[in-house]
Amino acid sequence: MTKPLKPEWVAAGKAIYEMKCLPCHKLTNVRLVGPGWAGVSKRRQPLWIINMITNVDMMLAKDEEAQKLLELCLVRMPNLSISPEDARSILEFMRSNDGEP
Ligand code: HEC
Structure with a gap:
């Protein structure tokens, strides 16, 4: 974790978000x-x-918090090979x- 954030990483992360995560995740708290x-x-x-x-497959198999999200969302997040x-x-x-700055 970097402090302050690294702008190059933020930009790279945004690009991946827009390509691979945006169909299922908003940036707000709306599900x-x-x-979200x-x-x-x-x-x-x-x-x-x-x-x-x-x-994600290991998390859905073993992690209680991830399992709670699955119960809420009723869809398994796919493995996106990140x-x-x-x-x-x-x-x-x-x-x-x-x-965060
Ligand atoms: C096909 C829909 C879908 C895509 C695409 C997707 N996700 Fe998810 N994601 C989910 C679902 C549904 C959950 C809740 C857990 C579950 O039900 O499997 C989740 C949960 C999460 C969580 C936990 C959120 C929390 O509130 O704790 C994170 C972090 C996450 N995803 C990251 C990503 C990232 C990063 C990407 C893109 C690389 C991505 N997801 C792409 C459907 C998706």
């Missing part, structure tokens, strides 16, 4: 297919978010969306 991302970087630990992005570097950029974008 679409999955939960407003506040997500504050309500979840960074590692939890990274695991959700890179290894690399660790890209997951890091997406997390940076989420933090920027949550107003």
Whole structure:
């Protein structure tokens, strides 16, 4: 995690969001297919978010919080084959969306 945020990572994360996540996730707190991302970087630990992005099947099998979201959304988030570097950029974008400088 960087402080302040790295603009290049934020921009890379935004581009991935628009290509691969936007169909299911809004940047507000409105749920679409999955939960809206407003506040997500504050309500979840960074590692939890990274695991959700890179290894959603393991999370849905083992993590109670991820399972609660599945009960709420009734759709399984697909495995989108995101690399660790890209997951890091997406997390940076989420933090920027949550107003971190
Ligand atoms: C086909 C729809 C879909 C796509 C595309 C998708 N997700 Fe999801 N996502 C979900 C659903 C549904 C959940 C809730 C867990 C579940 O039901 O599997 C979720 C949950 C999450 C969560 C946890 C949110 C929270 O409030 O704790 C994160 C983080 C996340 N997704 C990241 C991503 C990222 C990053 C991408 C793009 C690379 C992405 N998702 C693409 C459907 C999707």
